[in-house]
Amino acid sequence: MKEPFDIEINGIxxxxxxxxxxxxxxxxxxxxxxxxxxxxxxxxxxLDNETDLPLFIEDEEVNRIGREIEKETGE
Numbered sequence: 001m002k003e004p005f006d007i008e009i010n011g012i013x014x015x016x017x018x019x020x021x022x023x024x025x026x027x028x029x030x031x032x033x034x035x036x037x038x039x040x041x042x043x044x045x046x047l048d049n050e051t052d053l054p055l056f057i058e059d060e061e062v063n064r065i066g067r068e069i070e071k072e073t074g075e
Contacts, residue, residue: 002018002073003018004016004017004018005072007065007068007069007072009064009065009068012028012029013028013029014026014027014028014033014065014068015027015030016065016069016072019035021037022037022038023035023036023037023047024036024037024069026065034046034047034062035047035049035052036062036065036066037054038066039054042063043063043066044059044062044063044065044066045062046059046062
């Protein structure tokens with residue numbers, strides 16, 4: 001399993017915890033914020049808090065976090 005890492009976007013610190021597959025648990029300001037999943041090359045999906053099923057809604061913050069994850073992991 002990959003090691004957790006930190007990213008910063010617009011002065012906000014996020015802790016990124018890789019899970020199985022392309023799923024990442026994101027902590028924002030020390031609190032669990034969201035789980036995300038890579039959908040397509042330029043699109044990331046937020047996962048439902050209760051079911052972990054993808055929510056097919058546009059979320060720019062999730063996409064920004066995903067782009068930073070790609071830069072950090074080189075994927």
